[in-house]
Amino acid sequence: MDRHAVVIGAGVGGLAAGAALHRLGYRVEVHERAASLDPVGSGISVAPNALRALDVLGLGDPVRARAEAMGEGGLWHPSGRRLAVTDTEGVRRAFGDPMVVLHRAELVDVLAAALPPGAVRTSSAVRLVDPGEPGRLARLAGADGEFEADLVVAADGLRSAARSLLFPDHPGPRYSGFTTWRTVIPATGRPVPAGETWGRGALTGAIPLADHRVYLYAAALAPAGGRAADGDERAELLRRFGDWFEPLATLFRSAEAGRVLRHDVWELDRPLPAFHRGRTVLLGDAAHAMTPFQGQGACQAIEDAVVLAHSLATVPDRPGALAAYSAARLPRTTAVATRSRRVARLVALRGGPAVALRNAFLTASARLPEHLLLRGAAPMIDWHPPTAAPPA
Template structure:
């Protein structure tokens, strides 16, 4: 009997855990190493788009995620003054693509993925690094603390500042600061009615999305120098300073945020694509391969896609060939949206908002299709009548 193939996953975020689960489905023995002392115990909301939901169906988690998530209803896009630019019924997207954009707390998805792995698969407080990427003739080698092991495959899901990516492609510049910093928080029991969707202003935006349990995911992004933080460390006060004069209910919601519960991160993106998503026996996955801005809500979704494609692809060159064009397109789409958000001159903002209002009259279902109408390998797509904005297209393995 042939020995089972051995895989090591570096990083236990959504991408790494998805890869571990997908590889086990294909008969691999998998060990996951995470440098943090625990899995994400805190976090805010996460949008799971129809493309990622199909990948989660392959992993056997789709229905659990649907049950844990909130479906979005009517939403849209407003100016900072409160004037609506675009309004849409998001149920139409579910009719077209077979699933809504479902929103749930990020730690819930992390927990669902981790719970599907056998005991002992995941080790925390265990930083790992690749010492030899391997080749067709020899396995890769990975150092964990004072020990070293070999693997037929290493999945590097070690994040935006991936040490594995830097070792595989030392001459590549890596991710670049996008010009944006972003905030995320959760409002418990919002004190007022909430119009869902995004609000755009001069070089900034905010978004409001429902979460289970009468909670609200509030996110924001603004043009800012890299490395800045609130002068006194109070990011809630910083949000009020930046957005406190925007339309209701933003000031009321920000006031209701618990002090110390605002996450702030500078946003980096892979402006120059990597030449490949692999080297030797090492595959790069998620932010390590294609860090992107959040303006299409696809960062975690693309990592989940990566995981399913990697596990179902015969070799790493094929994995790169399939994933690099797809993920690069999503990175570029998100960057283009970011450029529109970044506009600050008053006249340019007026022109941008006019363009957004006009774009709202276009077939939004067709515009979303390049992102949402994706199917995992081996899953036969079913055509959806996108011209009419309806039709079922949920595909399951």
């Protein structure tokens, strides 16, 4: 029987879902409204939980080959005082893999290569019309009219139209209060203060990539919808962070003005009642958009893809399989999103006494024995894929 799956959205989650379903024997179409695949010029961190999920898809080693393991870094004060030392070797020892980082385009390339030629269709705006039922196929609409699918995976992002159709009473995303900036620059030859610098209601991060580039990012409390007066977000970065310690300011000055991405951070702070309805499932930001302060957004989307394929492979009836997917992913992603929201509250502190207390807490926490620190991280990154993997 021809099993036809349509994926809406070709971001990390959509491509991972397409790859997982293709391995399962589905005829897969991945529709992306943009003209090219995820051209965002930024880095992305991949934690051990997501690397294990990629291993199920046969893609873990290709990602590891392109990535750079995060080595020793730090948590810094804007003055340059180091609040804490960070080192992912302990993560490797405890969980089998370190935290790794690579350019987002590299991860997209690996995922897209796992799909057959022609499966990914760019400049293809497709919307869900009817989520379907056990006895009725799902229906979609595109430029050439309406068509049907046995299964729809809506990975259509934060402003998911599919989510609004499936759960019209849900309030949707809420602005977190933070705006982020991201860019990738060539390595300058100067030492990079790897890690993050936390100020008052703001942070910056610098992470070396494997190809002699550096991933820079920043976040700050700001009104939603704001933009630099002249469109120069590099100048906005320097205005906000130019007096932080060197070489941070020099790194930001090295950015190309037109290649600094600015995005407001929205989140689904109220969990959905389920991640499925009829023959349609939600995945990634469409299901559980979260703040970026734990670096888990894409990691959770990759987990989604593997658990969805596992549910379809092991639960004999379609409604039961999609219900099993929801049951497995809702509590997991809600817990990760809650953890990230708590970190966001720490970053958001601005008052002098509160910031001083936060910094003292961070410094003291970093001095705890390694096993205690890793125990705190384990619920998030010590996730293992379901044991019955989808067949190759």
